[in-house]
Amino acid sequence: MKVLGVIGSARKLGNCEVLVKEALLQAQTEGAEIRALRLSDFHLLPCKGCLACVLKDEPCRLDDDMHPLWEQFQWADAIILSAPTYFLGPGGIIKLLIDRLFEYSLQIGQMQPRPGAIIATAGLPEWDPFTLPMLSMLAGILRIHPVDRFVAYRPGPGEVLLDEDTMKRTKQIGTTLVRELQHPSGEKQLAASENACLQCGTPFFMLRDNNQVECQLCQARGEIQQEGERVTITWTAKGGKNRWSPEAMAEHFSEWVLRTGPVYQKKRDEIQKRFPKYREIPIVLGPRKTK
């Protein structure tokens, strides 16, 4: 039973680190082998969009720490994800990581789902709309089914230590994860805030015909109901799917991504003929690029 804690904040002994380690310590007490890593200790470069990883099945050409990080993910039977809220969403390294996981998409589709947890930190409610959804996306891509998912609202580093309820809830994650690893009960729907998607907890949805709504993150479908002034959504409507299911991911890759390569090849000469005037404008280089 190996439990990995992923600290998405560079702040040492900040709230993410304290919470992840609280859950890990409890998992260890319950018999798990534990590891913690801080994402910012891994040098990750932004994806360049060359698509060689998917279209040519080649290892990523970027020379950074993505592969050692991926190996840590592979080590784990359960993964706790965390991130601080920076400007309404998770710190940028979370999106950087999500983009770089493209390289492993085909492998991920064949991996067994793993239990885990999603812990976000933020300063204050209503200033964090994108943090849990983005962490849910990361969990979905990594095939992690969370046993719990919440935001801890505390601005100062480690201030969450004084919040007894949150510390208790976090400790429980350690216990639940070990129980789940000992006696797998599979994916469960977690309580979501009112009208947020029942499948992934995201409050963003698109209005569809026939009073339907579609979750913009996972593509579950719900139906709007109104009783007097009260509007609710029932998340069981037909036609919904789970974007992160192996079937949906495989379909996306085989039906769309892989087909874009040959389609592009046919248009390539024509596109290149139109490049010259764009090449003429020089690019301002940052100091590290000019060294």
Ligand SMILES: Cc1cc2nc3c(=O)[nH]c(=O)nc-3n(C[C@H](O)[C@H](O)[C@H](O)COP(=O)(O)O)c2cc1C
């Ligand atoms: C650059 C920066 C931007 C922030 N932006 C937000 C924000 O938009 N919303 C919010 O609720 N908190 C915001 N915060 C507060 C952090 O989310 C909060 O301090 C959190 O507990 C940090 O977690 P950590 O200690 O694990 O790093 C911001 C903090 C920093 C440093």
